[in-house]
Amino acid sequence: xxxxxxxxxxxxxxxxxxxxxxxxxxxxxxxxxxxxxxxxxxxxxxxxxxxxxxxxxxxxxxxxxxxxxxxxxxxxxxxxxxxxxxxxxxxxxxxxxxxxxxxxxxxxxxxxxxxxxxxxxxxxxxxxxxxxxxxxxxxxxxxxxxxxxxxxxxxxxxxxxxxxxxxxxxxxxxxxxxxxxxxxxxxxxxxxxxxxxxxxxxxxxxxxxxxxxxxxxxxxxxxxxxxxxxxxxxxxxxxxxxxxxxxxxxxxxxxxxx
Amino acid sequence: xxxxxxxxxxxxxxxxxxxxxxxxxxxxxxxxxxxxxxxxxxxxxxxxxxxxxxxxxxxxxxxxxxxxxxxxxxxxxxxxxxxxxxxxxxxxxxxxxxxxxxxxxxxxxxxxxxxxxxxxxxxxxxxxxxxxxxxxxxxxxxxxxxxxxxxxxxxxx
Numbered sequence: 001x002x003x004x005x006x007x008x009x010x011x012x013x014x015x016x017x018x019x020x021x022x023x024x025x026x027x028x029x030x031x032x033x034x035x036x037x038x039x040x041x042x043x044x045x046x047x048x049x050x051x052x053x054x055x056x057x058x059x060x061x062x063x064x065x066x067x068x069x070x071x072x073x074x075x076x077x078x079x080x081x082x083x084x085x086x087x088x089x090x091x092x093x094x095x096x097x098x099x100x101x102x103x104x105x106x107x108x109x110x111x112x113x114x115x116x117x118x119x120x121x122x123x124x125x126x127x128x129x130x131x132x133x134x135x136x137x138x139x140x141x142x143x144x145x146x147x148x149x150x151x152x153x154x155x156x157x158x159x160x161x162x163x164x165x166x167x168x169x170x171x172x173x174x175x176x177x178x179x180x181x182x183x184x185x186x187x188x189x190x191x192x193x194x195x196x197x198x199x200x201x202x203x204x205x206x207x208x209x210x211x212x213x214x215x216x217x218x219x220x221x222x223x224x225x226x227x228x229x230x231x232x233x234x235x236x237x238x239x240x241x242x243x244x245x246x247x248x249x250x251x252x253x254x255x256x257x258x
Numbered sequence: 259x260x261x262x263x264x265x266x267x268x269x270x271x272x273x274x275x276x277x278x279x280x281x282x283x284x285x286x287x288x289x290x291x292x293x294x295x296x297x298x299x300x301x302x303x304x305x306x307x308x309x310x311x312x313x314x315x316x317x318x319x320x321x322x323x324x325x326x327x328x329x330x331x332x333x334x335x336x337x338x339x340x341x342x343x344x345x346x347x348x349x350x351x352x353x354x355x356x357x358x359x360x361x362x363x364x365x366x367x368x369x370x371x372x373x374x375x376x377x378x379x380x381x382x383x384x385x386x387x388x389x390x391x392x393x394x395x396x397x398x399x400x401x402x403x404x405x406x407x408x409x410x411x412x413x414x415x
Contacts, residue, residue, distance in 0.1 A: 042268045050271045089286070154275025157282035164286070187286060191312065195283045 023137055023218065024211040027145055030138025034129070040143035048109045048144065048210070049151040053158070055104050060159040063096055064088065064166025071167070072175045084177055085185025088167035089160075093190055093198050097160040099250050102152060102205035106242040110213035113144060114238030117217025118231035126218065141214035145207055152206030153199045160198065197257050201250060208245045213238035295344035296323065297380040301354040301367065305389040306336035308365035309356060315340045315367045322346050325367060337383075340367060347377040355388035365390060 031037065071087045117140060120126050129136040164186055172179040216223075220234035306328060315323040323342035331337045342348075351372030358365050369384070378384070 042265060045268050045271060046264055049275065050267055053271070093286075150272075150275060154271075154279055157275075157278040160282055161278055161286070190286050192283075193312070195286075199279070199283070 019219070020211065020215050023141070023215045024145070024207075026135060027137040027141040027211070027214070030135035031142030031146055033135040033138035033142070034132075037143060040139075041147050044144040044147040045151055047112065048105060048147055049155060052105050052108045052151075052155060055108055056101055056155050056159055057162055059100060059104050060092075060097075060162040061166045063100060063159075064092065064163030064168075065170040067091060067096075067163070068167035068170030068172075069175065072171050072177060081177055082181050082185065084167070084171050085182040086189040088171070089164050089186040089189045090194065092160045092163040092167075093194050094254075095250070097156050097163065098152075098198055098201035098205060099246060101156045101159040101202065102209060102246045103243060105152065105155060105206075106209045106213070106239055106246065110209050110242050111235050111239050113210065114213040114217040114235045115231055117141070117214055118220035118234040121218060121220045122227055122230055137218065141210070141218065144214060145210045148206030148210045149203050152202040152209075156198060156202035193257075197253070200257075201253050204249055204253065205246050208249060209242040212242045212245060216241070296341045297344050298326070299340050299342060299348075299378055299382060299384060301338050301340065301384040301387050302331065303336045303338060303354075303356060303387050303389045305392065306338055306356060307392065308358065308390050309338060309367070310364075313364060313366050315342060315369065317346065317348075317369050317371060319368075321366075338367065348372075349374040350376045350378050350382075351386065352378065352384060353386040353388065354384045356390035358390070 067088045068084065071084045072081065075081050075083055075087065117126075120140070126136045126140070129139055168179060168182055171177040172182050216234040216238040217231075220230040223230050223233040223237070225233050309325055309328065311325055311327060313325040314321045315325065323340055325338055326341045327339040329337050329339075348369060349372040351374040353370045353372065355368050355370070356365055357368045
């Protein structure tokens with residue numbers, strides 16, 4: 001009895017994973033479905049990118065500020081204050097930048113995406129698109145997934161730059177560190193491969209987040225709830241699964257590239 | 259939603275995004291888009307511990323290249339491959355040594371130019387080398403030595 005239930009659950013999850021992968025590939029392949037790709041891309045960049053700029057700036061500034069303080073506290077214990085720039089820039093560039101930026105964008109734009117598609121599903125707009133012989137995955141999710149490949153790396157770069165400036169503010173202005181040593185440590189610490197890893201992570205997180213959130217909204221009617229509740233469930237699953245996917249993918253990419 | 263204002267904001271975002279990626283990659287990450295002409299050299303060390311791919315190669319403290327690979331030779335010495343900027347011609351009797359940026363810092367290859375008239379060409383090998391100083395064995399030798407000299411002293415009651 002128990003084994004049967006476990007097996008059933010496992011098969012269900014396997015189906016969901018397969019459906020998600022099919023959803024993603026269909027969305028990218030039929031990205032031009034329904035026309036007006038340029039306008040949809042612009043709108044996607046506005047929703048995913050422009051709207052997230054304030055939250056990215058605030059979060060990155062405080063992440064950098066606290067890194068500067070903690071770094072100063074830890075490093076000055078063993079007389080390595082000159083390494084503050086190395087610590088702040090490498091941790092922001094390799095880990096915190098891509099992960100925190102992706103989590104913030106998922107929270108701000110991913111939830112909106114899941115809710116929007118969920119409502120379109122529950123009001124049968126998606127069925128209407130299908131009746132028009134337009135691929136709904138491509139029409140609704142394609143442009144968003146494509147634009148995430150630019151938006152996530154761009155916002156991650158912004159995150160790293162503002163964060164490093166925040167580390168300078170707390171380490172060198174509020175705390176007695178030497179700014180010249182800080183900046184030269186920053187410039188010598190970040191290598192080409194760090195930048196590559198950072199931007200690669202950002203792009204992967206972007207695709208994962210948009211595909212997961214769009215998928216949850218798109219298949220809101222399969223969540224076991226109906227109507228408004230289904231939209232709620234889809235939104236929650238979108239953000240939770242995106243967050244998990246971001247952290248798991250982060251570990252995997254780091255382990256492969258290191 | 260579709261208004262000229264939206265397009266302008268998105269355009270601004272595209273410009274700003276590209277600028278920040280560019281600044282991050284080119285200014286902070288010092289990624290070279292223009293390929294610098296390079297040539298490769300090899301150096302043989304009895305001990306190359308602490309060097310990794312990407313370690314700096316410097317002349318007089320100024321970085322002019324990086325380590326691209328390491329392998330173990332048949333006689334169990336370490337052969338380190340380096341890529342240097344083409345504009346710097348090194349005399350054929352130059353010496354290479356492995357140095358560190360302080361106790362905690364990274365190891366790098368320091369090349370001291372010689373005085374010969376001919377230059378090291380692409381693929382040639384520097385044989386006159388000085389290996390990395392193994393600080394731990396140095397310390398333990400020192401500690402071990404000092405323990406012995408302590409023992410020689412007569413114990414006073």
